[in-house]
Amino acid sequence: MPSxxxxxxxxxxxxxxxxxxxxxxxxxxxxxxxxxxxxxxxxGFGIWELLVAELDRRIKEAGAEGAYFPLFxxxxxxxxxxxxxxxxxxxxxxxxxxxxKELDEPIVVRPTSETxxxxxxxxxxxxxxxxxxxxxxxxxxxRWEMRTRLFLRTTEFLWQEGHTAHSTEQEATAYALRIxxxxxxxxxxxxxxxxxxxxxxxxxxxxxxxxxTWTSEGMMGDGKALQLGTSHELGQNFARAFDIQFSDETGAxxxxxxxxxxxxxxxxxxxxxxxxxxxxxxxxxxxxPSQVVxxxxxxxxxxxxxxxxxxxxxxxAGIRVRVDDRTETGxxxxxxxxxxxxxxxxxEVGPRDLxxxxxVVVLRHDRSKSPVALSALVAEVGSALxxxxxxxxxxxxxxxxxxxxxxxTVEEAIEAGATGFAVLPWxxxxxxxxxxxxxxxxxxxxxxxPDGSLAEGEEDSLIAVVGKAY
RNA sequence: CGGGGAGUGGCGCAGUAGGUAGCGCGCCUGCUUUGGGGGCAGGAGGUCGGGGGUUCGAGUCCCCCCUCCCCGACCA
Numbered sequence: 001m002p003s004x005x006x007x008x009x010x011x012x013x014x015x016x017x018x019x020x021x022x023x024x025x026x027x028x029x030x031x032x033x034x035x036x037x038x039x040x041x042x043x044g045f046g047i048w049e050l051l052v053a054e055l056d057r058r059i060k061e062a063g064a065e066g067a068y069f070p071l072f073x074x075x076x077x078x079x080x081x082x083x084x085x086x087x088x089x090x091x092x093x094x095x096x097x098x099x100x101k102e103l104d105e106p107i108v109v110r111p112t113s114e115t116x117x118x119x120x121x122x123x124x125x126x127x128x129x130x131x132x133x134x135x136x137x138x139x140x141x142x143r144w145e146m147r148t149r150l151f152l153r154t155t156e157f158l159w160q161e162g163h164t165a166h167s168t169e170q171e172a173t174a175y176a177l178r179i180x181x182x183x184x185x186x187x188x189x190x191x192x193x194x195x196x197x198x199x200x201x202x203x204x205x206x207x208x209x210x211x212x213t214w215t216s217e218g219m220m221g222d223g224k225a226l227q228l229g230t231s232h233e234l235g236q237n238f239a240r241a242f243d244i245q246f247s248d249e250t251g252a253x254x255x256x257x258x259x260x261x262x263x264x265x266x267x268x269x270x271x272x273x274x275x276x277x278x279x280x281x282x283x284x285x286x287x288x289p290s291q292v293v294x295x296x297x298x299x300x301x302x303x304x305x306x307x308x309x310x311x312x313x314x315x316x317a318g319i320r321v322r323v324d325d326r327t328e329t330g331x332x333x334x335x336x337x338x339x340x341x342x343x344x345x346x347x348e349v350g351p352r353d354l355x356x357x358x359x360v361v362v363l364r365h366d367r368s369k370s371p372v373a374l375s376a377l378v379a380e381v382g383s384a385l386x387x388x389x390x391x392x393x394x395x396x397x398x399x400x401x402x403x404x405x406x407x408x409t410v411e412e413a414i415e416a417g418a419t420g421f422a423v424l425p426w427x428x429x430x431x432x433x434x435x436x437x438x439x440x441x442x443x444x445x446x447x448x449x450p451d452g453s454l455a456e457g458e459e460d461s462l463i464a465v466v467g468k469a470y
Numbered sequence: 471c472g473g474g475g476a477g478u479g480g481c482g483c484a485g486u487a488g489g490u491a492g493c494g495c496g497c498c499u500g501c502u503u504u505g506g507g508g509g510c511a512g513g514a515g516g517u518c519g520g521g522g523g524u525u526c527g528a529g530u531c532c533c534c535c536c537u538c539c540c541c542g543a544c545c546a
Contacts, residue, residue: 141546143544144544266546295505298505334506335505337507353505
């Protein structure tokens with residue numbers, strides 16, 4: 001029996017199931033033949049490509065240059081930084097054979113590229129004049145995860161990893177924060193329309209090998225947290241392990257101060273979970289492979305011509321548009337398909353509209369329909385697209401506020417954290433409190449100043465935002 | 471690795487005392503319909519996860535193996 005929800009399980013009924021159905025139904029991705037791997041289909045990859053463009057533009061503006069390092073890393077490299085190996089060894093994929101022979105030294109498939117990149121940084125950096133050095137790589141990485149979910153956690157995933165070296169600690173800190181704010185926070189909020197909290201991780205949540213990890217965290221539609229982008233201050237840990245030294249102005253040898261930062265295909269999952277509704281995906285226009293679909297309601301020559309004309313006008317206005325003239329498929333089916341894929345605006349063109357020189361404009365955000373005069377169509381669609389991201393953002397923000405509770409104790413945080421975020425004084429948590437939260441499946445997502453701004457240390461005045469996480 | 475479940479057309483499933491495989495969706499053809507998963511008619515598509523055994527006969531019973539999913543320990 002057809003329902004107008006396109007056959008999806010309601011989000012509130014079973015969120016994980018709804019998520020899987022959206023990923024499949026919107027033709028975004030499916031499982032690969034090897035456990036935990038993912039085939040990203042054109043619709044999902046189109047979203048990723050737009051995300052890459054948004055991120056990369058900001059990364060370049062922040063002064064990092066693109067480069068590429070190998071997929072294969074000598075196993076010995078990983079061992080050079082103690083906490084780094086410890087953190088990653090359980091999830092490594094290791095190549096032991098090549099060309100039909102057993103290798104002398106096993107090769108690791110990169111779980112991240114800190115080690116290879118720093119091996120080369122050591123070679124490239126000689127003088128303070130070589131600094132700062134900022135490199136960004138777009139690549140795939142492999143982490144042998146136990147439980148996987150499409151986009152959220154897969155064995156192989158696509159990401160961007162930035163690596164920098166600076167002559168002073170202050171400069172490294174400033175750069176890590178610049179990336180957090182100007183790249184991640186800005187992309188996530190402006191392009192993706194997802195409100196994010198920023199702060200730093202507690203010691204136990206910190207990246208393996210970092211001295212401080214900065215994070216941006218979003219709340220998903222089920223109240224759980226998802227890390228959206230992280231930026232690490234590595235101090236001189238890797239510099240010492242890989243002997244990355246430079247001569248300063250006085251001729252003295254010094255170790256560099258470093259950062260690394262990344263965002264992954266997980267962001268596509270964030271988009272689904274932050275904005276999706278019972279009818280499927282809802283895409284912010286900046287990340288929609290097609291921002292508008294013009295639907296030919298009925299097969300007939302004047303209608304098809306009118307639809308093509310509308311599409312051409314929209315395209316000329318710089319809008320990504322596609323025409324759906326598959327009239328051999330029923331109208332309802334096609335409408336639901338585009339709705340599930342999250343296309344922000346649909347323009348329906350049929351003989352009845354054309355008789356009045358109109359078309360029906362349907363907004364995916366609230367599924368509202370309104371007749372619009374053809375002469376006003378481009379302007380109307382354009383302004384609808386401009387409003388969409390902010391509407392999605394506002395909706396997600398009020399949801400997060402509804403689901404965020406300020407509390408005083410760990411026990412209260414456990415209760416509130418079951419369905420959303422709990423905010424409490426960091427001094428009320430501490431190491432023991434983190435243990436207690438962990439028993440309830442809750443983690444500290446980030447530490448902030450009481451006003452929500454960034455703070456550096458672990459001093460008592462900080463607040464902790466806690467919740468269940470993906 | 472510990473506990474639980476499942477492998478049957480592309481997808482989701484049924485298959486009842488063992489008797490030679492079926493349903494829904496999808497797909498193809500034609501007609502009709504197109505304003506929220508249309509209707510009618512016809513059609514294609516299956517080594518029943520693999521191997522062995524019992525039997526006149528195995529999707530079904532027995533043994534071994536493989537794979538996948540869910541829950542717990544790890545994680546952008």
